[in-house]
Amino acid sequence: MNSDIEKDEQYGWVVSQEEAGERLDKWLLQQLDDPAYSRTQVQEWIKSGAVTVNQITVKSNYKTNASDQIELELPEPESLEIEAEDIPLDVLYEDADVIVINKIRGMVVHPAVGHRSGTVVNALLHHCKDLSGINGVMRPGIVHRIDKDTSGLMMAAKNDLAHLSLTNQLKEHTVIRKYIAIVHGNISHHTGTIDAPIGRDQADRKKFVVTDKNSKHAITHFAVIERLGDYSVVELQLETGRTHQIRVHMKYIGHPLVGDPQYGLAKAKGLQFKGQALHAVAIGFVHPRSEEKLLFDSELPADMKYLLQQLRSR
Incomplete structure (x- = not known):
């Protein structure tokens, strides 16, 4: 379950004023925010009585009201x-x-x-x-x-x-999460912040888009560290952690990630890269027991180093 969801109790949510009027199955799928769950699966849960609204079972087409208390008792997985x-x-x-x-x-x-x-x-x-x-x-x-x-x-x-x-x-957004990405286009400014809400794409639920409808606050900071003709190497730091956040935000500002199968360009002008050119290069947090501040970093993997070599040789 998404840790940013407002909960009254375990597996419970309260419908906000902005979310009122949405179909229950669609609303619940948005809260789960996980491609592993389908709308059909959610509808089956509602039909079986696993979902209640104000402690009453309803149908999938129930329209949510502000302050509705929605609870979900997830059935056990088929295999434990x-x-x-x-x-x-x-x-x-x-x-x-x-x-x-x-x-x-x-x-x-x-x-x-x-x-x-x-x-x-x-x-x-x-x-x-x-x-x-x-x-x-x-x-x-x-x-x-x-x-x-x-x-x-x-x-x-x-x-x-x-x-x-x-x-x-x-x-609380105190975890340090930094990434290195190789993106299309020469980004003109050295640094920037993308503050744009992200929600599920209504046309394709496996994808996400910048939208004001059924969306969640999302902030990504970036800095250009190298320009390579029609490409840029950027360091990105997440302030929030939405699904596909970096990939969606970079596409939104016109600089999609090289190789991205969902949000990138159809062809990367002869470049061969399997998957998006994105590497989580650093992570930092406070140790749960000792309260020591820990910070770790890693080198770029071989495939991204080779991609950079290709671009630098052009």
């Missing part, structure tokens, strides 16, 4: 067993509470439909044995995600104390 798999992990830091890894491009973070194995969670279960259980059996230890085709640093919690601490730091 997520198998531990002996998958190599690039571990930068680990103790009894947290682990920081450098995720490779192409690796999914947690199991979902179509990705039951080979994920970061499968690898963590083998490596750590114990992970926090707050996010349930499908996402143990996961406090934040990076996209499948984005590489770089992410943290995970090994117990509930750590999970709650890291989640709160994310909610």
Whole structure:
């Protein structure tokens, strides 16, 4: 569940004045904010009685009212067993509470439909044995995600104390999250801030767009660190952490990421890059137990170094 959602109690939300009048199934899908869930799945939950509005079951086409208290009791997953798999992990830091890894491009973070194995969670279960259980059996230890085709640093919690601490730091925007991206176009200004709300694309629910409708506040800061003709290398820092935020924001200002299969250009003028050219280069947070400030960084992966070499040689 999204940590930024206002909750009265576990799996509960209160409809705001701005959200009133939306169909229940559509509204609930927006709150879940996870491509793993479909509108059909949400409608099945509503039909089965797993969703209540003011403690009463309703239909999917129910129109929300301001101050409605909506509760969801998620049914148990079809399989409670997520198998531990002996998958190599690039571990930068680990103790009894947290682990920081450098995720490779192409690796999914947690199991979902179509990705039951080979994920970061499968690898963590083998490596750590114990992970926090707050996010349930499908996402143990996961406090934040990076996209499948984005590489770089992410943290995970090994117990509930750590999970709650890291989640709160994310909610309060105190976690440092920096990325390096290679984008199309020569960005004229050296630095900038993109403050534009992001919501699900009404035409394609797997994508997100800058929109004022059913959206969430999103802020990305950027600085140009190198200009390479028709391309720019930028450092980006997230203030908020919305799904696909960097990819959507860079497309919004006319500089989509090289190789991005969803938000990029159809062809990158002869460049070959699998996935978006985006790497989570740094992550920093306060340790949940010792309260020590920790900061980790990583080098660009080989595929992005090669891409830069191609661009610099032009």
